[in-house]
Every structure is written in C-alpha cells, then in structure tokens.
Amino acid sequence: MEKLLLRNKYIVALVSLLLTSGAEMLSAGEVGGLSGAYLRPPVGAAALAMGGASSASPDYLACWWNPSMIAPAKEKKIEIGTGTRSLGRTDLYGQFTFKVPPRLGMGFFILYRGDPFLDNLYNDDYDNPQKLDRASYTTLTSKIALSYNFTKKIYAGINIGILYQRLPTALDENGDWIYTSSNGIGSIDAAVLYKVNERLKLSVVARDFFALMTWDIASDGNYQINDRPLPSLTIASSYEDALFGKPFKWTVDLKGYVFDNEWNALDHKEAYLSTGVQLQNWEAFALRLGIGDIRLNGQFMDDEYRDEFFCKIGAGISMDLSSIVKGLHANYGVSTDKLWAGIDQQLDFSFRF
Amino acid sequence: MNKLMIATFGLIALCCGAWGQNSGFFSNWITGIASSGDTISLLSGKSDKITNNFNFAVSYIPKSDSAYVANDLNWKSFVFPKNIKPQSFTYGGGYSVVVFEFDTLDKDRMNTVTLIHHKTDKTSDFTIPWNKAIIADSSKWVYSTDVAYLDNAFYFACRAGGIVKWDISTDKKTALLPGVAGEVSLDTIKGITDSTGWINELEVSNNQLIATSSSAIWVYSPQGDTWTEYPKTSADPSLTIRSFIYAVTDPYTLPHALYSVANVTLPGADTVIMMKYSVKEAGWKPVLDHAIAGLTFATKGYYYTYFEDDSTNCKVYRDTLGDTAVQYKPLPVDAYYLPERLKTGVENPQILEIYFSATTDSSGVLYVGTTNGFYISRNEIPGKSSDLLQCVKRITPVKKGLKEAFASPGILKRVEDNSNDVVRFVYCLSKNANVTIRIYDYNNDLVKTIIEKQPRKSGTENAEYGRSNDKYKDVWDGTTAGGRPCAPGVYYFKITTDIGEHAFGKIVVAK
Numbered sequence: 001m002e003k004l005l006l007r008n009k010y011i012v013a014l015v016s017l018l019l020t021s022g023a024e025m026l027s028a029g030e031v032g033g034l035s036g037a038y039l040r041p042p043v044g045a046a047a048l049a050m051g052g053a054s055s056a057s058p059d060y061l062a063c064w065w066n067p068s069m070i071a072p073a074k075e076k077k078i079e080i081g082t083g084t085r086s087l088g089r090t091d092l093y094g095q096f097t098f099k100v101p102p103r104l105g106m107g108f109f110i111l112y113r114g115d116p117f118l119d120n121l122y123n124d125d126y127d128n129p130q131k132l133d134r135a136s137y138t139t140l141t142s143k144i145a146l147s148y149n150f151t152k153k154i155y156a157g158i159n160i161g162i163l164y165q166r167l168p169t170a171l172d173e174n175g176d177w178i179y180t181s182s183n184g185i186g187s188i189d190a191a192v193l194y195k196v197n198e199r200l201k202l203s204v205v206a207r208d209f210f211a212l213m214t215w216d217i218a219s220d221g222n223y224q225i226n227d228r229p230l231p232s233l234t235i236a237s238s239y240e241d242a243l244f245g246k247p248f249k250w251t252v253d254l255k256g257y258v259f260d261n262e263w264n265a266l267d268h269k270e271a272y273l274s275t276g277v278q279l280q281n282w283e284a285f286a287l288r289l290g291i292g293d294i295r296l297n298g299q300f301m302d303d304e305y306r307d308e309f310f311c312k313i314g315a316g317i318s319m320d321l322s323s324i325v326k327g328l329h330a331n332y333g334v335s336t337d338k339l340w341a342g343i344d345q346q347l348d349f350s351f352r353f
Numbered sequence: 354m355n356k357l358m359i360a361t362f363g364l365i366a367l368c369c370g371a372w373g374q375n376s377g378f379f380s381n382w383i384t385g386i387a388s389s390g391d392t393i394s395l396l397s398g399k400s401d402k403i404t405n406n407f408n409f410a411v412s413y414i415p416k417s418d419s420a421y422v423a424n425d426l427n428w429k430s431f432v433f434p435k436n437i438k439p440q441s442f443t444y445g446g447g448y449s450v451v452v453f454e455f456d457t458l459d460k461d462r463m464n465t466v467t468l469i470h471h472k473t474d475k476t477s478d479f480t481i482p483w484n485k486a487i488i489a490d491s492s493k494w495v496y497s498t499d500v501a502y503l504d505n506a507f508y509f510a511c512r513a514g515g516i517v518k519w520d521i522s523t524d525k526k527t528a529l530l531p532g533v534a535g536e537v538s539l540d541t542i543k544g545i546t547d548s549t550g551w552i553n554e555l556e557v558s559n560n561q562l563i564a565t566s567s568s569a570i571w572v573y574s575p576q577g578d579t580w581t582e583y584p585k586t587s588a589d590p591s592l593t594i595r596s597f598i599y600a601v602t603d604p605y606t607l608p609h610a611l612y613s614v615a616n617v618t619l620p621g622a623d624t625v626i627m628m629k630y631s632v633k634e635a636g637w638k639p640v641l642d643h644a645i646a647g648l649t650f651a652t653k654g655y656y657y658t659y660f661e662d663d664s665t666n667c668k669v670y671r672d673t674l675g676d677t678a679v680q681y682k683p684l685p686v687d688a689y690y691l692p693e694r695l696k697t698g699v700e701n702p703q704i705l706e707i708y709f710s711a712t713t714d715s716s717g718v719l720y721v722g723t724t725n726g727f728y729i730s731r732n733e734i735p736g737k738s739s740d741l742l743q744c745v746k747r748i749t750p751v752k753k754g755l756k757e758a759f760a761s762p763g764i765l766k767r768v769e770d771n772s773n774d775v776v777r778f779v780y781c782l783s784k785n786a787n788v789t790i791r792i793y794d795y796n797n798d799l800v801k802t803i804i805e806k807q808p809r810k811s812g813t814e815n816a817e818y819g820r821s822n823d824k825y826k827d828v829w830d831g832t833t834a835g836g837r838p839c840a841p842g843v844y845y846f847k848i849t850t851d852i853g854e855h856a857f858g859k860i861v862v863a864k
Contacts, residue, residue, distance in 0.1 A: 032798035033833035035840035040796035087845055087857060089795070115843055120859055121763030123403045126777055126824070128379045128749045129761050132403065137843045137861070167841055169764060169863045171404045173434045178405075180863055182841070215841060215864040225864045227840055267835060338797040339847055341857050 030268040031257050036208055036229025038113050038139045038165070042292070043093055045081060045346040049316025049333035050276020051290025053253040055236035056193065056203040059318075060329075060350040063095050063109035063145040066205055066236075067157025068191040070097045070105030070147035075327070081348020083333075086341040088115045093348070097145075105147035109159070114138040118168065135168035135177045143189065153195040161187035163213050163229070180215060182227055187211035199241055205234040211261075228261030247280035271296045276314070284320035293338060312336050312344075327352040379410050379430045381746045383722030385442030386708040387449070389502055391416050392472065393710070393720065394444035395727060396451060397428065400435045403762050407433045411449045413472040416710060416718065428747065429470065441555075445502025446521055447471050452500045452509065467497070467509075501555040503562055504575055510552035515542030516564060516573075531564055531571040532580045554599035559609045567596035570613055583611060588636030589679050593618040598625070603650045603672075605711055610672075613637065614645050625661075626681075633676050640672060642681040651709040651717060655686070655735035664703045667721070669736055686736045702726070709733065748818035753811070754783040758848055758856035765831045765862050767838055775828045776860055778803070778846060781812030782821040786850040792829055792860070793845045800844060801834045803827060806851070831862050 042052035044061045058065035060079045076098040083091040090113070097107035115137040122129040145159035166181040188210050193203040211229040234255040241248050256271040276290025292312040316333030329350040337344055385396030393416055398409030410430035433453065440454040451468040497517070499510040508529075509517040516529040518536065527536035531552070554565040562573040570583040585594040600613040611630040615637070616623065625644035628637040641658075648658035655671045668685040702723030711717035719733040719742075726746025751757050758780035765776050778790055790803040804827060812819045829846070831839050844860045 030833065030835050030837075032794050032796075033792075033800035033837065033839040033844075034794075035842075037794035037796045037798065037840070037842055040798070087859065115859075118843065118859060118861070120759055121403075121861065122759050122761050123401045124762035125380055125399065125401060125408070126761045126779070127381045128747055129759065129779065130404070131759075132763065135861075165841070167843070167861055167863045169766065169861075170402065171406075173405065175404075180841075182864075217864055227864075229840075339793060339845070339857070341797075341845070341847070 030266050031230065031270045034230045035213075035227050035261050036211065039141065039208055039229055040232075041085070041089075041091075041113075041344075043091065043111060044079075045083070045316055045331035045333035045348045046278075046288060046318065047333070048083070048335045048344060048346045049288035049290055049314045049331075050251060050278065051274040051292025051312060051314050051335075053236070053251040053274040053276040053290060053292065055191075055205045055234050055253045056201045056251055057238035057240075057249065059331075060348075061093070061095055061109070062097060062147075062157075063107040063143050063159055064093075064111070066191045066193060066203055067107065067143075067145040067147050067159045067189060068155040068193040068203065070107045070145055070157060071099065071103060071149040071155055073097065073099060073105065075099075075352040077350060077352050079348060079350045081331075081346055083344065083346030083348075085344040086337040086339070088117055088119070089344075090114060090116055091346065103149040105145075105149075105157075107143075107145040107147070107159075109141075109143040109145065111141040112139070113141070114166075121168075132171065133175070133177070136166075137168070138164075138166040140164040145189075155193045155195075157191045157193075159189045160185075161189065161208075161211065163187055163211060165213060165227075180217070182213040182215040184211060184213035184227075187229065199239055201238045203234075203236045203238075205236060207232045207234065230257055230261050231259060232257050243279060249278040251276050251278075278318075284323070286318040288314070288316040288318065288333065290314040290335075292335070312338055325351070379428055379747055380408050381726045382705065382724050383727045384409075384439060384705050385451075386706045386720050386722050387442055387444035387502075388416070388708065388710060389445040392444065392447075393708075394442075394449045394472070395722070396439060396442045396449070397722075398439050400438070402766065403764055405435045407435050407438055409433070409439060409451070411451070411470050413444075413449075431468065440497075441499040443500050443502045443507070445507065446505055447473065448502075448507075448521065450500050450502070450507055452497050467500075498551075498553055499555040501557045501562060503557045503560065508555055508557075508562055510555045510564060511542055512551045513542045514550040514552065514566075516552060516555070516562075517542070529573065531566070531569075531573070532582060534578050534580070556599065556601045558602040558604050561602070563600050563602065563611075565597050565599050565613070570597055570600045570611070572602075572611070583613075583630055583637075585615075586636040587617075588631045588634040588638045591620055592628075592637070592639055594628075594637060595623070601648075601650070603654070603656070605650060605652045606654045608632075610676075612640070614648075627658075629672070629674070631676050638677070638679050640674060640680050641670065641683060647704070647707055649707045649709045651719075651733070651735040652711050652713075652715050653735065657707050657709060657719065657735070659704045659707065664705075665701060667704060667707065671736060702728075709735075748820070750819050751779055751781040751812065753781040753813060753819075755780055755848060755850070755854040755856040757781070759858050760829075760846060760860045763860060765829075765860060767831050767841075767862060767864060773830075775830045777824060778822050778827045778829070778848065778858075779820060780822050780848055780856060781819060782809060782850065782852070782854060783813075784811045784852050785809070786811075786852040786854065788821070788827075789849045790827060791847050791849075793847065794839075795842055795844075797845070799834075800839060801829065801832065803829055803846075829860070 043064050046059050047054035054065045062069040078096050080094040092112040095109045099105050118135040118137050121132045142162045143159040147157035162185050164183045166179050168177045169180045170178045172178050189207045191205040195201050208229045209231045213227040215225045217223040232255050236253045239250045253274045258269050273294040274292035278288045280286045294311045312335050314335035319330045321328040331348050333346045335344045380397050380399035382399040384398050387394045393414045395412045400407045410428040412428045437453045439451050441452045449470050497509040501508045505522050506518050506520045518527050528539050528542050549568040552564050556563040564571045572581045595616040598614045602609045602611050613628050626639050627641040627645050629640050631638050644661040645658050646661045648656050650656045657669050659667050671686050702725035706722035708720045716734045719730040721728040726744045728742040730742050760776040787806040788809045789805045792800040809821045812821050839862050841864045846858050848856045
C-alpha cells in the first residue's frame with residue numbers, strides 16, 4: 001500500500017495541499033441551492049459504489065464522466081441502467097458509444113432524473129393544510145460527445161448537453177397539476193486525460209460550462225427567467241496495480257466550485273473529495289468500495305460541519321456475464337446518502353460489441 | 354324553500370361541475386358576519402395559491418350560546434375555482450346567501466354565482482348560476498352586486514339599476530326600481546346601462562332596505578311600499594360629494610340617523626369620508642374624514658370602525674353631534690390594536706368584518722372577523738370595555754412524534770427574487786426538545802440552516818394549537834445561507850431533535 005501511495009504521489013500531494021493550506025480559503029459552503037443540483041449526483045452503479053470517483057477511468061458511461069475516454073475504447077458500447085435514491089429520487093440512463101477510426105470516438109448519452117412520485121406537498125393554508133395529490137419532478141439531460149486520441153498518452157473530449165427541467169407549480173381547476181418547464185442547449189463538458197504510465201491516469205474535467213436554462217413564466221412566453229447551472233472543475237486520478245495478487249484500481253476525484261453560474265467568483269469556494277477502490281477478486285467478479293462528497297470547506301471544527309459531515313459511503317459489485325451473452329457486464333452499486341434519509345441504489349448493464 | 358326549488362337547484366348544481374363540492378378545505382379568514390333573529394352566520398374564505406381554488410365555509414352560531422367556541426363552529430365548507438370570489442353575504446330565514454363574482458377573462462361579461470345554504474342542511478349544497486335560477490337573463494349588465502335579507506325575502510342589487518326581490522316562502526321573483534312604488538316584472542330592469550343608476554350596495558337596517566347607487570341613496574320601506582331618495586346634496590359648503598359607496602342607519606339610537614361613506618372632494622384633496630344626513634338642512638355633513646373599510650354601530654351612538662390604510666386597528670367613535678354639527682377629525686373614544694386584546698398577543702390579524710349585536714341598552718357582543726380567525730367579546734361596553742377578545746379558529750392537528758411534518762405551502766413560488774413568500778415548517782414533538790431544521794438541495798448539499806438546537810415545546814404540552822413549530826421562526830424564504838435566491842428545483846428539509854425524533858420532507862421552489 002505504501003508503494004501504491006507513493007506512485008500516486010501527485011494526487012496525494014494535491015489532496016494534502018487542499019486539506020491544509022487550501023482549506024483556509026474554502027470557508028462556509030455555498031453550492032447548496034445554486035442551480036444544477038440535479039446534475040451533481042453520480043450516474044452509474046460503478047461510480048455510486050466508488051463514492052462518485054470515476055472521472056479518470058470510467059468503466060462505462062464515459063460521455064457523462066469523461067468524454068476523452070471514448071476514443072481509447074476499441075468496441076462499440078451500449079449501456080443502460082436505472083436507480084433509486086433516498087427521498088424518492090429516481091434515475092434512468094443510457095449511452096451508446098463507438099469509435100471512428102483511427103483516432104475519433106463518439107457517444108450519445110441520455111439521463112432521466114427526478115422524482116416521479118413527488119408527494120407530501122401541501123396547499124398554502126397554514127392553519128388547515130390539505131395534502132395534495134402526487135406531482136412529479138422531471139429532468140432530462142442528453143449529451144453528444146466527441147473524443148480524440150492525440151497520442152497514446154493524451155486524450156481529449158468534449159460534449160454538448162441539452163437540458164430540460166419540469167416542476168409543478170399549482171393545480172388547475174380540475175385538480176390536475178400545472179407544470180412549468182425550462183430547457184437549454186449548449187451546456188459544455190470538456191476533459192483532458194493524461195496517461196502517465198500504464199498504471200496511472202490523470203485527468204481534468206470541466207462540467208456544465210455555459211449551461212443555460214430558460215424558464216417561461218408567462219403563458220405567452222413574454223416573461224422568462226434564466227437559470228444557469230453551476231460549473232465545476234474536477235481533478236481526477238486513477239491508479240491500477242495489483243493488491244494481494246488481484247487487479248486493483250484506486251480512483252480519486254477532487255471537484256471544485258469556484259465561479260457561480262454567472263461567472264462571478266463565489267464568496268466561499270467549495271471542493272468535494274471522493275475516492276474509491278475496485279478489487280477484481282475473481283475473474284468475473286469485482287468488488288467496489290468508496291467514500292464520496294467529503295466537503296472540504298475549512299470549517300472542520302464547526303458544529304455545523306460535523307453535523308453535516310455525512311459523506312457518502314458506497315459499495316458494489318460487478319459481474320462479467322460473458323458466459324451468458326458475450327460482452328455483457330452487470331453492475332450494482334449501493335450507497336448511503338448524505339442525510340441518512342435512506343440509501344441510493346443503481347443497477348446497470350454494459351454491452352460491448 | 355320548497356322541494357321543487359331544491360330539486361331545481363340540485364340539478365343546476367350538477368351542471369356546475371366541481372363547483373361547490375364539499376372538500377373539507379377550510380380557512381380562518383372570516384370574511385363575512387351576518388345576523389338575523391337569534392343566529393349569527395359566518396363566512397370564511399381565502400384563495401389558495403397552490404390549488405387555485407377559493408375555499409370558503411359557512412357556519413351558524415346561536416347568539417345566546419357560548420358552546421360554539423369549543424365546538425369549532427361546525428363549519429360547512431365549499432370549494433370554487435379561484436376566479437369566483439364572494440362579493441356579498443347575508444343570512445336570513447335560516448339561509449346563508451353568498452353572491453359570488455365570476456371573474457371571466459372578458460371583464461365586461463362578469464356573471465354572478467349564488468350559493469344558498471340552509472343551516473340545518475348537513476348533506477348538500479347548491480351553487481346556482483344567477484342568470485338561470487334567480488333571473489332568467491344573461492345580458493351583460495344583469496348581474497348581482499350585493500344581497501340583503503328582509504322580511505322573508507332576499508334582495509339582490511343589480512348592476513342594471515334595479516333590485517330583484519326573491520320571496521323564499523313563495524319562490525316569487527319580482528323587481529323593485531328605486532323611486533317607483535310597487536313590484537314590477539324582472540324584464541323591467543333589463544338593459545339599463547346608465548352607471549349612475551347601478552345599485553352597488555344593499556343594507557338592511559331598522560326594517561328598511563337601503564340601496565346605494567353612485568348618485569343617490571334610496572331607503573325603501575316594505576311596509577308602506579315607499580321610497581325616500583337622498584341625493585348628493587352637501588350641507589357643508591367645503592364638501593362636494595362625487596359618489597356614494599355605501600350607506601347604513603344607526604339601529605340603536607333614536608332618531609335612526611342615516612350615514613354614508615362616499616368619495617368626496619374637500620379643499621385640496623379628493624378623499625373618502627363618512628357622512629351623516631342632516632334632516633334639518635336636507636344635506637350631508639361630514640363626521641369622520643378617513644377612508645373607512647368597515648363599520649358597525651353599537652349602543653348609545655358609538656360605532657366601531659377600521660380603516661383601509663390600517664386594518665389591524667379598530668377604533669371606536671361616538672357621534673354626539675346632533676343633526677347640524679360638522680366634524681372632520683374626531684378623536685376616537687377608544688382605540689385598540691387587536692392583538693392587545695388577545696390572550697397571546699402574537700398574531701397580527703387584519704380585520705375583515707366587524708359586527709356588534711346589542712344585548713342591553715349599553716352593552717352587547719362584538720364579533721370580529723379577521724385573517725386569523727373569529728374573535729368575540731361577549732360583554733362589550735362600547736368605549737369602556739376591557740373584555741378580552743376570544744379567538745375561535747380551527748387548526749388542523751398534526752401527528753405528534755414528528756410522524757407528520759411538512760412545509761406549508763409545499764411549493765414556494767419565486768416569480769420575482771424579491772418575493773415575500775415563505776414556507777413554514779409544521780411539526781409536532783412528543784416531548785420538549787431542541788430542534789434543528791436544515792434545507793438541502795437535490796444533491797443533498799446543505800442550503801441553509803433554519804434553526805439550530807432551538808427549544809421547542811411538545812405538541813401536547815403548552816405548544817400553541819398542538820403544534821411545536823414556531824410560526825414566525827421556523828420559516829424558509831427560499832434563499833441560501835449566503836442570501837442568494839435558490840434555483841428552481843426540489844429541495845428537502847430535515848428536522849432533527851435531541852430526543853431522537855427526526856423527519857424529512859420536500860419543498861418545490863418554482864419560478
């Protein structure tokens with residue numbers, strides 16, 4: 001393990017820096033409540049199990065995690081999955097990627113995320129409230145990704161996203177929900193990956209840059225409000241070696257929020273650390289463990305920080321089902337949420353051909 | 354009301370779709386107080402931003418019985434779409450009648466919907482399109498603006514310039530025209546479009562019907578079938594009357610003087626004042642220069658009033674001017690801020706309706722309808738009373754032990770970032786505890802700490818209305834800890850305590 005840490009010295013050094021000197025500039029959290037919260041939870045069972053640390057070497061769902069990783073893949077991939085999270089949150093996602101020889105890769109990704117059974121909502125009579133029928137919260141995110149293999153060590157990728165959100169606002173005269181929606185085209189994710197050696201990968205991923213959604217308030221569209229999801233920058237690493245004679249992978253993601261959605265510097269910058277491991281215990285079976293969303297905001301001794309230090313702890317498995325269908329993998333991940341309101345689970349299948 | 358009428362109304366009610374169905378919705382906004390005989394009838398109503406409904410209810414209480422305080426008034430509730438709002442309310446012969454304004458998109462095509470409910474009726478309610486059940490006309494000016502009850506008949510003021518009389522014992526509908534003796538057919542009032550002749554307000558006082566148009570006040574005496582006109586004649590040279598708003602007589606003091614509230618022009622200003630009609634000088638004289646939102650007369654010349662610019666204050670005046678004196682700025686003999694006469698002193702209700710019912714020559718019962726319930730002073734001595742105003746309101750209980758915790762309302766609309774809307778967290782603890790409430794976004798990132806380790810009482814011990822939350826502190830305005838407006842989305846709140854009870858809930862922040 002000591003050898004492992006030494007080899008991953010770049011990330012260790014970076015994390016140490018942020019945990020010490022960098023912590024002073026990162027004070028009270030401010031990300032919560034800013035636009036794009038639904039874009040922040042990890043997608044995919046593998047990422048969920050590894051604490052959300054999948055940016056440097058996603059086994060699949062590269063369009064979401066790191067578009068630069070599409071080009072290195074030799075096969076076409078189809079991935080589909082679903083998951084439920086605490087408090088009624090639900091995911092449904094799919095991706096198709098393929099290589100355009102010799103150096104280009106392309107991918108299409110779609111994610112439904114929301115709460116199809118948005119319940120426990122009440123009307124606005126405080127004294128005698130009435131529970132309302134279930135509503136739903138819907139978001140759709142699609143990405144079209146391009147990836148380019150510059151050298152055997154350097155890859156780059158970019159994707160353009162289309163965003164859609166729909167929220168309930170009131171009931172109509174028949175008691176049916178009235179919804180308001182927003183949409184936007186042009187959200188940009190960009191990634192660069194540097195393969196230091198066969199074991200170590202380093203990557204930088206910028207997410208949700210230039211994202212803009214527009215809410216139509218008036219029915220005639222004359223009154224609109226812009227909603228700009230918060231951009232983030234992730235520094236990530238992946239280290240692969242052997243542990244106890246088994247294939248082993250250790251990943252680290254450090255995600256930072258520096259600017260708000262209108263490019264003003266946040267008063268309180270914020271960073272989150274996630275890390276995970278994967279052990280290939282048998283040929284067709286892998287175990288994953290992770291801890292994610294550790295907020296680094298420099299207030300370790302404050303009550304609020306300790307009370308809210310509910311990082312996510314994940315675990316999961318991966319099974320190679322090639323014995324049934326060639327190229328088929330199944331993944332299952334489970335994780336605590338940050339509120340201890342329940343658990344998050346995801347199940348997905350990856351098919352390579 | 355005979356069976357045929359009930360059947361007719363029931364059929365019409367079916368035609369009205371979902372209107373008027375009893376859903377159990379109820380609001381503590383007491384918008385109407387009406388009295389006849391030994392019964393007080395109450396109307397509550399408030400529009401709901403989330404359901405887009407107007408929720409209202411009627412209730413009946415005997416004047417002599419104090420048990421209704423404990424019995425929660427036994428409300429009968431109804432729901433209408435939000436574009437139907439109560440315009441006037443009266444009670445008589447066992448029936449509560451509400452005239453609703455049906456606000457269509459075309460402002461010139463307003464209609465009237467009338468609800469009639471009998472106090473003994475526990476099972477059904479009737480919504481009656483005015484132009485079908487009361488008057489068979491749908492021309493655009495034939496809609497009702499007010500209703501009053503007198504001698505077994507309801508009188509509906511019509512924009513078309515007349516008054517429809519509906520005798521509930523015979524179901525006979527006839528029309529009255531101000532200044533014209535005798536009853537005429539309903540067709541007579543059809544098509545009158547002169548706005549100065551529109552009847553805007555009806556009041557019943559001293560067995561007389563008082564009809565107010567913008568140009569004149571008419572007092573009708575059914576016994577003699579006589580009309581008396583009080584035109585816009587000012588008895589004060591500095592006063593020019595532009596239009597009347599409403600009029601009423603003092604029912605307790607002889608002679609029963611006629612008062613009106615009117616738009617007037619005084620030197621240097623157009624304003625709204627209260628006036629009294631001087632019989633001797635055959636003209637109106639000012640008694641109170643203030644825009645009155647509502648008033649009720651009490652014994653010995655006192656009257657209670659509240660103003661449009663301050664509906665939390667109730668002021669008591671006494672008119673001792675006689676028939677000739679002019680007065681613009683009298684000092685009230687008593688003035689009180691409603692919360693000062695409440696036990697809690699916490700609430701800040703707005704007065705919506707006020708009514709005094711005399712029980713002796715010098716005292717009576719004061720009923721006050723507010724945005725925070727129904728208030729009663731049982732031994733009100735005008736100008737002297739220190740009797741507490743007792744509040745009657747319905748608060749739906751919440752399951753204790755944080756088994757039921759929610760945000761009210763569940764949807765926070767932030768159309769503008771400077772919106773004053775808030776959500777309140779409603780919960781009930783099983784024991785006194787220190788409570789923390791935090792808001793999280795979809796990714797469970799902390800948005801804001803609302804309260805942290807604040808003591809809250811259990812719902813069964815001392816907490817107001819069986820709820821543990823502080824109505825004014827356990828509140829979220831939709832902003833982050835840094836004061837930014839939150840982005841639209843679904844948010845979660847978490848309530849934790851030091852007694853192990855905790856709860857989660859959802860809030861939608863929508864643009």
